[in-house]
Amino acid sequence: MISNDKKELSLFAIKVREGIVKSTAAAGSGHPGGSLSSADYFTYLYNKVIRVNPENPADPARDRFVLSKGHVAPGLYATLALKGFFPVDELLTLRKIGSRLQGHPNMNLTPGVDMSTGSLGQGISVAAGMAKGAKYLNKDINVYTLLGDGEVAEGQVWEATMFAAHYKLDNLCITVDVNGLQIDGRTADVMNTAPLDKKFEAFGCRVIEIDGHDFDELERAFDFFKAGKGSAQPTVILMKTTKGKGISFMEDQVGWHGKAPNQEQLEQALAELKEAQKKIEEA
16 A cells, blocks of 8 residues: 555656647657656656745746756646646647747746756756856755756766856756667667766765655655755756656657657557556555
């Protein structure tokens, strides 16, 4: 038997995954693979960690989130919709002309989006700048950012990390979705960035490695971040995940990096999620 709290998180994550596959299918394009691998992270962050208010998304005292791997916007959008930033039905307008939900996040259009991202490496740089600004203004604001493990091959990521360590940004929480795949294949083959733990440590960060699909592990990681406030070091969470998590035919398949499901595949995906939901509800 699972706790009610974990059951609620698990059911929320199912809804996030539903939103991902429905929105990308409706668009006929998008990036479901990395969105699905990040769904549990989004679920935990927005239900348990980040201080934001959908009734006042521009509150200057809010925490900030920057989706550095901006192509997994479908996962962020589904989460924001479920938290009440905009109607869930709007997810079906993904990538449509005139929609607030473009293929990459746009801070000028979408409630709850703090930074326009898409060019890999730039998001973490902006997040570090936000964290530095909060420090400069003596504001109790935490900044969270999510990167892909393919993105970490960008040199700008390491410049930003060096900046964050130099300016002692212990209010910055960097998470890397280590799903092992990127658009051209396995990250180990395209550009092997291992060992990430030792590299981030060498750049002056506190590092923790977790299972990114385990809510207890996510809790442990964010507790580690909170415990590091006052350490004068940024925190890095290396989150081991499975690309396409939750949809059997998408799991660990590089072809689902940037391809939308067709109607038959959508129906299969939704059936699998419904079955997963039933098991959680009965547990």
